[in-house]
Amino acid sequence: xxxxxxxxxxxxxxxxxxxxxxxxxxxxxxxxxxxxxxxxxxxxxxxxxxxxxxxxxxxxxxxxxxxxxxxxxxxxxxxxxxxxxxxxxxxxxxxxxxxxxxxxxxxxxxxxxxxxxxxxxxxxxxxxxxxxxxxxxxxxxxxxxxxxxxxxxxxxxxxxxxxxxxxxxxxxxxxxxxxxxxxxxxxxxxxxxxxxxxxxxxxxxxxxxxxxxxxxxxxxxxxxxxxxx
Amino acid sequence: xxxxxxxxxxxxxxxxxxxxxxxxxxxxxxxxxxxxxxxxxxxxxxxxxxxxxxxxxxxxxxxxxxxxxxxxxxxxxxxxxxxxxxxxxxxxxxxxxxxxxxxxxxxxxxxxxxxxxxxxxxxxxxxxxxxxxxxxxxxxxxxxxxxxxxxxxxxxxxxxxxxxxxxxxxxxxxxxxxxxxxxxxxxxxxxxxxxxxxxxxxxxxxxxxxxxxxxxxxxxxxxxxxxxxxxxxxxxxxxxxxxxxxxxxxxxxxxxxxxxxxxxxxxxxxxxxxxxxxxxxxxxxxxxxxxxxxxxxxxxxxxxxxxxxxxxxxxxxxxxxxxxxxxxxxxxxxxxxxxxxxxxxxxxxxxxxxxxxxxxxxxxxxxxxxxx
Numbered sequence: 001x002x003x004x005x006x007x008x009x010x011x012x013x014x015x016x017x018x019x020x021x022x023x024x025x026x027x028x029x030x031x032x033x034x035x036x037x038x039x040x041x042x043x044x045x046x047x048x049x050x051x052x053x054x055x056x057x058x059x060x061x062x063x064x065x066x067x068x069x070x071x072x073x074x075x076x077x078x079x080x081x082x083x084x085x086x087x088x089x090x091x092x093x094x095x096x097x098x099x100x101x102x103x104x105x106x107x108x109x110x111x112x113x114x115x116x117x118x119x120x121x122x123x124x125x126x127x128x129x130x131x132x133x134x135x136x137x138x139x140x141x142x143x144x145x146x147x148x149x150x151x152x153x154x155x156x157x158x159x160x161x162x163x164x165x166x167x168x169x170x171x172x173x174x175x176x177x178x179x180x181x182x183x184x185x186x187x188x189x190x191x192x193x194x195x196x197x198x199x200x201x202x203x204x205x206x207x208x209x210x211x212x213x214x215x216x217x218x219x220x221x222x223x224x225x226x227x228x229x
Numbered sequence: 230x231x232x233x234x235x236x237x238x239x240x241x242x243x244x245x246x247x248x249x250x251x252x253x254x255x256x257x258x259x260x261x262x263x264x265x266x267x268x269x270x271x272x273x274x275x276x277x278x279x280x281x282x283x284x285x286x287x288x289x290x291x292x293x294x295x296x297x298x299x300x301x302x303x304x305x306x307x308x309x310x311x312x313x314x315x316x317x318x319x320x321x322x323x324x325x326x327x328x329x330x331x332x333x334x335x336x337x338x339x340x341x342x343x344x345x346x347x348x349x350x351x352x353x354x355x356x357x358x359x360x361x362x363x364x365x366x367x368x369x370x371x372x373x374x375x376x377x378x379x380x381x382x383x384x385x386x387x388x389x390x391x392x393x394x395x396x397x398x399x400x401x402x403x404x405x406x407x408x409x410x411x412x413x414x415x416x417x418x419x420x421x422x423x424x425x426x427x428x429x430x431x432x433x434x435x436x437x438x439x440x441x442x443x444x445x446x447x448x449x450x451x452x453x454x455x456x457x458x459x460x461x462x463x464x465x466x467x468x469x470x471x472x473x474x475x476x477x478x479x480x481x482x483x484x485x486x487x488x489x490x491x492x493x494x495x496x497x498x499x500x501x502x503x504x505x506x507x508x509x510x511x512x513x514x515x516x517x518x519x520x521x522x523x524x525x526x527x528x529x530x531x532x533x534x535x536x537x538x539x540x541x542x543x544x545x546x547x548x549x550x551x552x553x554x555x556x557x558x559x560x561x562x563x564x565x566x567x568x569x570x571x572x573x574x575x576x577x578x579x580x581x582x583x584x585x586x587x588x589x590x591x592x593x594x595x596x597x598x599x600x601x
Contacts, residue, residue, distance in 0.1 A: 129329030
């Protein structure tokens, strides 16, 4: 069962979109999780609500909001275009942004839980040994919350691979540019005689998901061993 | 000189403590739990900020509420050994030990990894992870880790509390070694009188967030009014002693103490060796006439200094035999014997009552001593 060029394209695009989505949201996710877990500040509940909004909104609504904000005519989209020459609407970069937004709450939740579960007294101990706060964060906090970060990354990556509604609304369904695996499968189901192609993509999706699960389990074990010795 | 003056309120609890102590050897912060010892130690380390007060180590001001000085914990150069060790679980013992080393100013480094590892017997543990260590090993690594940051003062918060008795004895030996060999001043927080008696040169007694007494160990431990604070078992006196001779035939060692000779089970110490012994109040009885036929070997003639308040059926009587000794006797005996301050009495100390674990090696200023 050799893959057709179209399938290869959809797989590569899906992985690229999901990869970039996770990569750009990870630093922000850690920062927001840290902020929510450690600090009490005015507007904290609003930030918390905003972060979780994509989890409860229909993805199509998220996509439409993105289109309004980041489309060529949108306030943010026009600014990005004028100043940086970046166009998000109807590009794969836009698909990555849509996936990142939709998967963000999952990532933040997982990381925040591990920050809250971490023994802060270890950070105190590190400071009494002379380490400045930034060094403590890098050498103590980050490694100790690594399992949570890993969980967040995997959840977010999986969510990105499955992203459909926000993507199709924001960046449409352009072959080779924004037609990721779910969109390609959907397209097959919309044309006569496309069921075979849809079936093949379904199998591919299952294989990828399964491989990701096994891979993450393996990684989690390595991290756990590193932490507990 | 360690100067501490700190006031702070946390809900119901108020800390209002101040003391000065020579930063030399071990200063014990002693008291029941809830007395504010740990909070005070945290204030010295910079982990809690007092509302008012001043904390200084030698000529370095660490905290001064009025002057607005509050040095961050990482800049205080005060090591902290926590009750639970708090080793970094993701780092090997070796990397735990080295964690603070890079932050110590080059010209202020006095402890090398080799020296600490040898001193604390950590050779076999270096590659291990904290999760695989026993409680005693963990505390030894915690001691080493704190020392490797080259602190100017070492705080220890109940470092033995989580250990069983044999491990406790082992770790206390190591603490003694680093007190004598490294020479870093130590503030030792504890509620256990035997630990304090063994290690401390200066004792600060805390109760209810306040300093109830502070001073040289022997003086503080002999004070009757502090017993309720320290717990009923704590009562006793500490005597400075010198090994005078050994009685091989009976397996006894004769110690010269102020006021006479104290016979204790044979000690493996050379003649002239100086040490401190703790005599528990419940092991001392009193007589008004010289007891001639008695199984008790240690009889000291002295004078009643003070009779403490009655607690239950017993009272504590402080007797001056050249040093202060405390006797716990029944209130009935005290009345029968007609004891009052100034009464001449004989204090009887059972020689077996001197617990070898409470024998303390005094300052290493005696060239004739063996061991060390």
